[in-house]
Amino acid sequence: MDPAELALDPDELRRLAECAKEPIRTPGSIQAHGTLLGLDLSGVISVVSENASDWLGQRVGDIGNEELEFAVRTGRAVDPVRIVWQGVESDAIVHRADGLTIVEIEPLPEGGEYARTAVVGAIIRASRTTSEAELRETVAAEIREITGFDRVMIYRFHDDGHGEVVADDRAADLEPYLGLHFPASDIPVQARALYLSKIGRTIASTEAPGIPLLSLADDPRKIDLSDAELRSVSPYHLQYMRSMGQASTFSLSLVEDGRLTGMITCADRRERRLPVLLRRALEVLAGQVALQLTSMREIARLQHLVDVRARRAELLAPLYASDDIHSALLGGAATVLDLVPADGVLVRIGGTSRMQGEVPPLTAVVRVLDRVGGAPFASECLRADRPDLADLLPGVAGLLVVPLADTGDALVFFRGEVEHEIAWLGDPGGGNRPDGLSPRTSFAAWKRTVRDRSAAWGTVIDETVELAHELEIALQRRAEARLAELAMRDALTGLYNRRYLVERLATRGPVGESGKAMLFVDLDDFKQVNDTHGHDAGDAVILEVARRLGESSREQDDVVRLGGDEFVVLLDGVVGEDVEAIAERLVHSIALPISTKRGWISVTASCGVVIADPGSPRGGLLEAADAAMYRAKHAGRNRISL
Numbered sequence: 001m002d003p004a005e006l007a008l009d010p011d012e013l014r015r016l017a018e019c020a021k022e023p024i025r026t027p028g029s030i031q032a033h034g035t036l037l038g039l040d041l042s043g044v045i046s047v048v049s050e051n052a053s054d055w056l057g058q059r060v061g062d063i064g065n066e067e068l069e070f071a072v073r074t075g076r077a078v079d080p081v082r083i084v085w086q087g088v089e090s091d092a093i094v095h096r097a098d099g100l101t102i103v104e105i106e107p108l109p110e111g112g113e114y115a116r117t118a119v120v121g122a123i124i125r126a127s128r129t130t131s132e133a134e135l136r137e138t139v140a141a142e143i144r145e146i147t148g149f150d151r152v153m154i155y156r157f158h159d160d161g162h163g164e165v166v167a168d169d170r171a172a173d174l175e176p177y178l179g180l181h182f183p184a185s186d187i188p189v190q191a192r193a194l195y196l197s198k199i200g201r202t203i204a205s206t207e208a209p210g211i212p213l214l215s216l217a218d219d220p221r222k223i224d225l226s227d228a229e230l231r232s233v234s235p236y237h238l239q240y241m242r243s244m245g246q247a248s249t250f251s252l253s254l255v256e257d258g259r260l261t262g263m264i265t266c267a268d269r270r271e272r273r274l275p276v277l278l279r280r281a282l283e284v285l286a287g288q289v290a291l292q293l294t295s296m297r298e299i300a301r302l303q304h305l306v307d308v309r310a311r312r313a314e315l316l317a318p319l320y321a322s323d324d325i326h327s328a329l330l331g332g333a334a335t336v337l338d339l340v341p342a343d344g345v346l347v348r349i350g351g352t353s354r355m356q357g358e359v360p361p362l363t364a365v366v367r368v369l370d371r372v373g374g375a376p377f378a379s380e381c382l383r384a385d386r387p388d389l390a391d392l393l394p395g396v397a398g399l400l401v402v403p404l405a406d407t408g409d410a411l412v413f414f415r416g417e418v419e420h421e422i423a424w425l426g427d428p429g430g431g432n433r434p435d436g437l438s439p440r441t442s443f444a445a446w447k448r449t450v451r452d453r454s455a456a457w458g459t460v461i462d463e464t465v466e467l468a469h470e471l472e473i474a475l476q477r478r479a480e481a482r483l484a485e486l487a488m489r490d491a492l493t494g495l496y497n498r499r500y501l502v503e504r505l506a507t508r509g510p511v512g513e514s515g516k517a518m519l520f521v522d523l524d525d526f527k528q529v530n531d532t533h534g535h536d537a538g539d540a541v542i543l544e545v546a547r548r549l550g551e552s553s554r555e556q557d558d559v560v561r562l563g564g565d566e567f568v569v570l571l572d573g574v575v576g577e578d579v580e581a582i583a584e585r586l587v588h589s590i591a592l593p594i595s596t597k598r599g600w601i602s603v604t605a606s607c608g609v610v611i612a613d614p615g616s617p618r619g620g621l622l623e624a625a626d627a628a629m630y631r632a633k634h635a636g637r638n639r640i641s642l
Contacts, residue, residue: 022234024190028221029210030230031203033107033273035085036213038100038223039072046216047100047223049230053214060103068092072101080106080276091276097224104230109273118146119281123288132296136167139264139289143282144169147250147274149266153177154254155187156262163187165425166262180425180445186240192260194226195253199283203233203249205271206241229276241267248272250279252286256294264289308463311339312470319474320481326354340464341455342400342413349409349475359414364392369401369410377401378461380415383452398454400461402468411468415454423447490561492539493546501560501568505621516572517579520608520625521549521586523565524637533598540596541603548589553582568625574611583607583640591638604638606630611642 030036030049037055038047045055060072063083071077071094080091085105093104122142129135136154144152151174154167161184168178195201210232213220225231241249246267254262264286274282314334322328329336329347337345337357344357346365353362368389378400379385382393389399398415423445488500523529523545530538542565549559549567558570569586571579590605608628610621632641 022190022236023221024194024231024234025224025226026222027210027225027232027234028219028223029212029232030104030225030228031205031232032208032211033204034230035105036228036230037103037105038213038215039103040100043072044216047220048214049211050214051211056214056216065092068094068103072103075101079280093229093276095227097227098222100223102228104228106229106273106276109275119278119285122146123285126285126289126292129292132293133166135289135292135296137169139285140167140169143264143266143285146278146282147266147272149250149268149272150174150270151177151267153265153267154262155182155265157187157192157260160184161189163262175445177425180423182425186425187263195251195263196255196258196260198227199253199255199286200279201249201251201253202229202273202279203238203241203251204273206238206247207271245269250274250282252282254286254290254293256290256297261290261293304459308339312467315339315467316470316474319471320478325349325475326352330354330356336411336467339467340400340411340413340460342398343416344414346410346412346414348412349404351408357414358395358416360393360396365412368392368399369408369412372401374403376403376461376465378457380456381453397452398457400457400464402464404468405472411464411471413464417452418455419449419451421447421449493543493561495546495550495567496558496560498560498562501558501562501570501622504558504570505619516570516612516621517574518610518612518621518625519569519571519579519583519586520610520622520629521567521569521590521605522607522629522633523590524604524606524633526565526603529601529603533596533601537596537598537601541594541601544594545590545603545605548592549586552585552589568622579609579611580640580642583609587638587640606632606637607640608632609640609642 034049035052036047036049037045037052037060039060040046043059045058045060048055061069063085065081065083068081068083071081071092075094075096077092077094080093083090083092083105085092085107088107090105090107093106095102122139122145125142126135126139129138140152140154143149151168151170153165153169155163156166157163162181163184163186164181165177165179168176170176213223215223241247244267246269248268248271250266252264253260254264311334315329315332315336315338318328318332319325326347326349330345335356336347342357344355344359346353346355346359346362348369353365355362359365371389379389380398382390382396382399390396393399393414395416396414397417398413400413400415401410402412403410424447425445488496488503490497523541526538526541529541542561545565545567546559546561549569553559553569554571556572560568560570562568569582571582574582587605587607590603593600593602606629608625608631610625610628612621628641632639635641
């Protein structure tokens with residue numbers, strides 16, 4: 001059975017609803033191995049367990065233990081108080097609840113004391129582990145060694161409520177439970193809430209009947225025993241334990257960031273109890289384990305986050321310089337599928353879709369996008385979550401759709417079915433129960449194959465939303481950069497324009513060590529071209545001149561159209577003779593005939609040359625080059641002038 005399917009199963013939901021009605025915090029009774037006394041504000045014992053009925057109306061001072069009297073007056077004792085109760089050496093635990101001071105008395109179990117150093121050593125050894133699996137295995141083995149229980153299991157709760165046995169240290173003759181799953185109703189919601197406030201929980205016997213509480217006044221069934229060590233147990237849970245062959249258990253909560261994420265459960269086929277102080281020490285160990293698990297997960301999360309951000313930056317960096325956004329996302333060294341693991345992806349940007357990998361037909365995906373709407377959508381079992389979409393996308397089990405802004409564009413990821421087997425701690429269905437609400441009768445491993453489900457998306461959903469957001473920012477900045485670039489370009493030729501040249505000359509410092517030169521090129525008698533052949537021919541000539549200037553210049557040079565028939569070429573890292581050679585080449589190339597729709601047209605150009613020495617100011621270069629160009633014209637045109 002699929003855990004997600006079980007979470008929605010009507011019988012499972014009914015079991016959870018019935019469990020929620022159980023008064024597990026106020027059972028009105030305690031376990032048989034202990035005694036409970038409840039003192040009112042006047043110090044009179046007004047509530048007792050039935051095995052101490054003769055103490056109703058008396059005072060705790062009659063017990064004859066000064067340390068216990070002090071603990072009762074203050075309302076709490078950090079450690080249990082050692083007393084003699086009914087001739088037996090016992091531990092008394094003191095706390096307050098519902099306006100009463102509660103005294104719980106437990107006879108010392110056989111063996112009495114314990115070696116504190118055993119738990120200290122376990123904590124030290126657990127702290128040296130480097131992975132979650134190693135930590136769990138170590139802790140299960142250490143606790144079993146310390147307590148002597150037949151089996152120590154560690155559970156992990158999944159997000160949907162069901163649990164999994166993730167560590168199992170056991171006697172050799174016991175059936176292994178490692179890796180088996182169990183339904184949420186095994187440890188229902190109200191029980192988990194209780195385990196948040198009470199870390200340790202003893203069930204000393206699954207057979208001994210509970211001892212009722214008696215009271216001088218109020219109904220004892222209303223007394224909140226949430227924090228009591230002796231609180232009696234749900235009959236459903238006792239039957240559950242008996243079905244598992246358990247005579248006694250001791251459980252510890254694993255609480256991370258205020259959430260019950262798992263449990264450590266010690267179980268034995270015989271009745272077994274641990275001393276109070278040992279239980280307290282093991283609660284400290286459980287807190288250490290929870291902190292380590294939290295730390296390990298946080299370190300792994302941060303490492304993953306750093307890796308994802310680095311790969312996302314690598315993916316998006318080429319967008320700013322690319323003319324083909326789709327190719328940058330799908331065809332580079334890093335692709336979007338490296339960032340979002342999937343069997344296939346559709347990238348829809350600017351209304352244009354490109355696909356990679358195993359992707360359904362585009363028409364089907366477009367219909368899916370129309371139905372999904374403008375919010376992110378994720379499913380690991382499309383057949384169960386959205387049968388209408390599954391019909392459109394045969395072969396797709398997992399779907400992740402993340403829209404881009406409000407443009408209708410989107411990133412769409414597809415995953416196929418990942419068939420896998422899941423093993424349950426007994427058949428969780430009704431066939432393994434005397435009736436729908438009863439505990440399971442068999443806990444033998446029950447395996448089923450899960451189908452129609454993809455690998456879990458997990459954190460990939462949030463990561464893809466972040467990717468989409470950063471992609472939107474990159475596209476916006478790319479568009480802004482393109483607009484800024486266009487503002488610096490001549491509309492006809494695509495060359496840099498006067499604005500670019502002015503800003504470049506104004507924003508740079510003095511000429512660098514390699515020197516700089518400026519060539520001012522003006523076409524001779526260009527007005528006659530327009531007058532004779534028309535402006536279309538004139539534009540064709542300008543375009544060809546621009547092309548020839550680019551071809552005759554070096555790659556590092558800037559070619560600028562100032563406007564009309566005036567051009568500037570800005571050269572870096574040149575000396576005088578090289579500048580003159582470049583200028584001669586430009587003038588010569590322009591003089592070659594130009595083919596237009598109106599026939600062949602010949603033009604010439606005059607070129608003014610200015611060479612700036614290293615360290616000289618850039619201001620005045622354009623004016624000096626302009627003056628040199630006019631000297632070339634006056635000297636006869638179609639030539640250069642320094």
